[in-house]
Structure formats: C-alpha cells, structure tokens
Amino acid sequence: xxxxxxxxxxxxxxxxxxxxxxxxxxxxxxxxxxxxxxxxxxxxxxxxxxxxxxxxxxxxxxxxxxxxxxxxxxxxxxxxxxxxxxxxxxxxxxxxxxxxxxxxxxxxxxxxxxxxxxxxxxxxxxxxxxxxxxxx
Ligand code: 5GP
Ligand code: ZN
Numbered sequence: 001x002x003x004x005x006x007x008x009x010x011x012x013x014x015x016x017x018x019x020x021x022x023x024x025x026x027x028x029x030x031x032x033x034x035x036x037x038x039x040x041x042x043x044x045x046x047x048x049x050x051x052x053x054x055x056x057x058x059x060x061x062x063x064x065x066x067x068x069x070x071x072x073x074x075x076x077x078x079x080x081x082x083x084x085x086x087x088x089x090x091x092x093x094x095x096x097x098x099x100x101x102x103x104x105x106x107x108x109x110x111x112x113x114x115x116x117x118x119x120x121x122x123x124x125x126x127x128x129x130x131x132x133x134x135x136x
Contacts, residue, residue, distance in 0.1 A: 003048040008099035012046045026059070027066055029104075036105050036113040039078045043067060043102040050098045051089040067102050080106035084115045 002009040010016040012028050021041055022029040032040040043066055049055045055063070071083045086103040088095035105113060 001048055003099070006048055006097075006099045008042075008044050008097055008101065009048050012044055022066075022070060026062060029066075029070060032103070036103075036115070037080075037107060037111050039074055039080070039104075039106040040113075041070070041074070041104040043070070043104065045100055049100040051095065051100055052087065053089065055100050063100075063102055067104060070104055074104060074106055078106050081109045082107035084113070086115060 002013060007016065011018045011030060018028075018030040018033075020028055020030050026046060028044050028046060029041050030044065032042050043063055045055070045059060045063065049059070052060065067085050071085060074080070075083055084103070084105040084107060086105060087101070088103075105115065107113060
C-alpha cells in the first residue's frame with residue numbers, strides 16, 4: 001500500500017526524482033538528499049510502513065540483511081573506514097519522514113558526521129531495576 005501524502009511513497013512511485021543505487025522487488029535504496037557523509041543512503045520499502053512497529057518480521061529481516069549486504073558493498077566501493085546503520089522510529093527518536101527507512105552512513109576517519117548521544121551516569125541499582133522491567 002502507498003500513502004498519498006508520503007514523500008518516500010512519491011519517490012518509490014517515481015513521482016519525485018531520486019538517485020537510486022539499488023532496487024529489487026521490495027526495496028529501493030536512494031542517496032539521502034541531506035547526507036551526513038559521502039554515500040549516505042536510505043533503504044526504503046516500496047510499500048508504505050510508517051515505522052518498525054508496522055513492519056512484518058519477514059520484511060524487517062529482509063531490510064536488515066540488505067543493510068548488511070550494502071554496508072559491505074559500499075565500504076568496498078567508497079573505501080570508507082567505518083559504517084553507521086541507523087533507523088529512527090517516531091518523533092521522539094528523531095524520525096522526520098514517517099515511512100520506514102534504514103540509514104546507511106559510510107564513515108571516514110575525521111569526517112564531521114554526528115551519530116551519537118549524551119552519556120549519562122547510572123547506578124548498579126538503576127540498571128538492575130531496568131533489567132527487571134525488561135525481563136522478557
Ligand atoms: P529520519 O530523520 O526520518 O530518520 O530521516 C529522514 C531522511 O530523509 C533525512 O536524512 C533527510 O535528509 C532525507 N530526506 C527527506 N526528504 C528527502 C527527499 O525528498 N529525497 C531524499 N533523497 N532524501 C530525503
Ligand atoms: Zn510512504
């Protein structure tokens with residue numbers, strides 16, 4: 001299914017141009033138009049899923065296997081020194097386009113890409129309490 005108001009649906013429909021680096025039946029991989037680094041790309045499912053919570057396990061598995069394969073190929077092709085794979089869900093996480101996507105971010109020693117967070121202090125007790133809450 002597509003969403004008429006979604007910019008990534010418009011891209012996978014061909015209504016909005018994009019630079020595509022890979023395509024198959026299920027996914028289109030495009031260069032990000034606001035790249036964090038040279039080669040920053042986005043894996044887009046061709047169907048509209050808002051985020052990972054809407055994606056089936058099968059599609060999730062395929063998307064992340066594709067991320068690994070492309071990380072390997074891009075690393076060779078660009079001779080990058082490292083690689084970030086980032087995937088945001090919901091506004092609180094920084095998601096700005098609400099069509100599931102995986103960021104593929106090649107990293108180069110001394111590049112200025114910023115993928116990170118503030119490090120907080122935590123006590124052993126707090127960690128035990130969180131682990132209890134997350135005891136699946
Ligand atoms: P998010 O913040 O949702 O994880 O990432 C959305 C990404 O989509 C951003 O990195 C942004 O630069 C990229 N983006 C937004 N609109 C377009 C577009 O029209 N074309 C392309 N190629 N990338 C886009
Ligand atoms: Zn969409």
